[in-house]
Amino acid sequence: MRAASAAPGALSRNPDAAAQFGVLRERFFQVRIATSALRQPFTHLIPTRKHMTITINGAPVELPGDPRVSLLDLLREHLHLFGAKKGCNQGACGACTVLVDGERVLSCLALAVQYEGHEVTTVEGLAPQGDLHPLQKAFVEHDGFQCGYCTPGQICSAVGMVHELRQGVPSHVTADLCTERIALSHDELRERMSGNVCRCGAYNGIVAAISETFESFETFEKEPA
Numbered sequence: 296m297r298a299a300s301a302a303p304g305a306l307s308r309n310p311d312a313a314a315q316f317g318v319l320r321e322r323f324f325q326v327r328i329a330t331s332a333l334r335q336p337f338t339h340l341i342p343t344r345k346h347m348t349i350t351i352n353g354a355p356v357e358l359p360g361d362p363r364v365s366l367l368d369l370l371r372e373h374l375h376l377f378g379a380k381k382g383c384n385q386g387a388c389g390a391c392t393v394l395v396d397g398e399r400v401l402s403c404l405a406l407a408v409q410y411e412g413h414e415v416t417t418v419e420g421l422a423p424q425g426d427l428h429p430l431q432k433a434f435v436e437h438d439g440f441q442c443g444y445c446t447p448g449q450i451c452s453a454v455g456m457v458h459e460l461r462q463g464v465p466s467h468v469t470a471d472l473c474t475e476r477i478a479l480s481h482d483e484l485r486e487r488m489s490g491n492v493c494r495c496g497a498y499n500g501i502v503a504a505i506s507e508t509f510e511s512f513e514t515f516e517k518e519p520a
């Protein structure tokens with residue numbers, strides 16, 4: 296602080312330093328102007344997203360003009376849907392999991408423009424307004440969360456997992472890759488949900504809630520192609 300407040304006085308006592316300072320400041324602004332001029336010819340290459348839409352929880356939404364916006368940022372920053380969480384922002388925790396056309400997707404790793412014309416479902420859109428999805432109720436009953444940070448991702452991921460089972464998608468622990476019926480065994484559940492990390496360690500409740508919700512269709516028959 297002292298050095299900064301002494302600087303103007305020092306400059307006024309030293310004309311050479313003052314002149315140098317003036318030149319440096321001028322160069323700084325010249326460089327700023329030059330680089331912004333360089334950028335301008337490229338701005339027309341950035342396409343607008345007018346009339347390109349994505350469906351979020353049943354409602355059409357216009358995609359942002361900036362093609363670099365991730366699906367997660369579109370949800371949280373643009374639409375203020377704060378269910379999907381930004382945990383690691385690099386695909387390692389699963390907190391940002393949402394469903395795209397029923398399949399689970401890590402929204403932090405996806406660009407919003409990739410999903411033009413697709414249907415995105417977040418935890419807010421899983422159940423009709425004012426109601427809870429059966430899996431949400433089971434999470435409450437089984438203490439499937441503590442801080443709740445990972446919970447929206449866990450719930451969307453579990454719903455997506457069931458979709459995968461119905462599609463006959465095998466996992467690393469599926470013994471028979473040709474089977475028509477995949478059971479939601481303890482191992483299958485743990486393997487398929489392993490991308491969703493819970494820092495509170497509420498795994499027992501999470502597994503119990505998912506098992507109870509989907510136990511009625513414990514064995515999933517492959518959907519016809």
Ligand code: FES
Binds near residue numbers: 383384389390391392
């Ligand atoms: S925030 Fe997307 S995987 Fe962690």
Ligand code: FES
Binds near residue numbers: 443446493494495
């Ligand atoms: S409930 Fe806290 S991170 Fe899972």
